[in-house]
Amino acid sequence: MKFLCLRCDEVMRFEERQLPGDGTMGVVFSCPVCRREVAMLTNPMETQLVSSLGVQIGGRSVPTQPLELTRGNLQEGRGDAFRDDDPVPAGAGLRVEWSGDAQQRLGQVPSFVRGMVKRIYADYAREHGITTITPAVMDRARSDLGLEGM
């Protein structure tokens, strides 16, 4: 799906995505020529439908994690279903540290998906040259990657 600026006959560009945490989503697109902006708002059902299709609005910069859709949406997931001590892949590059606040926040993520979420944030940090993950970095990654509920 694309948005078209009728005046300029140009495909609008993804600018920003906001996930307030209540299931709704706001996405801003702009025309690369006249800079006119439009916003798309989705209710929780629409957000879930898009997510269920595996669509990442605006794309993402870190690789998808194995079973991400399943793990990210499953209720009553087994806490120890996955090993949480997977090593950083070879060639991953930059070593990433976690601040105390970020670790505390990560601890609040259900154990079923914690390993996957940790890896996504770490990949995001490496991608952006960030050496320490803080709650602010987590917020930014969550918004940039469209990680509703993570």
Next chain:
Amino acid sequence: VDGDLNGPSLPRMLSASAEPLRVGERGVVPAAAVAGVRLISIDLLLQAEDSPLRWSGPTGDASLWRGALETGALRELIADVDWGELDFLLVDLPPGTDRIERFLELIPAPAAIVLVTTPSAAAGHVVAKSARLLAEAGIHQVGLVNNMSGYVCPCCGNDIPLFAGDRRTSALENGPTQVWAEIPFDPSFSTQTDGGSPYVLGAPQQPAAQAIFRLAERLEGGLQ
């Protein structure tokens, strides 16, 4: 692949390891099960034995997004697993044409499909719909397994019908789908599988096990 997301049973039937799954660089490493079988199942991810499959999301409109999510979950169970080198990849699906359509969206040209039925008119009526759907989708390697085709008497060894009338399912006998196996009922089947051991390993000489071996040989021969 235990493709029955809402009624997964293969981890129990195949004594799959309860160890946490490892996520490697090429995907999730499947659970080790009996006889060298590698297995993935949604049941390995669920908290308790009686945990139903439920998804996060707005509950009021779940019917609108649940199908899409479950198709995505099945895709992940097949594609996000590091299977390594396999002889065969078997995907066990629940009954219903909708499941077959979803599966064909993911794997449009499976090497073969086995439809399991029982020799009753009602079961044949339902399976005939799947057979037609597969024929129209251009899937030609489709075989029918007639489960509980009879009962082998443990005393005299006679094969006694379990159902009245012709054992063949009438809705299918005139169609293109061939019967690949007739498997007689054996009460010890459930005892073995409930205990996590494949019946064919525990009772390989029994008529039902022999029928399953012949089915496996036929399937393997057809694929080669």
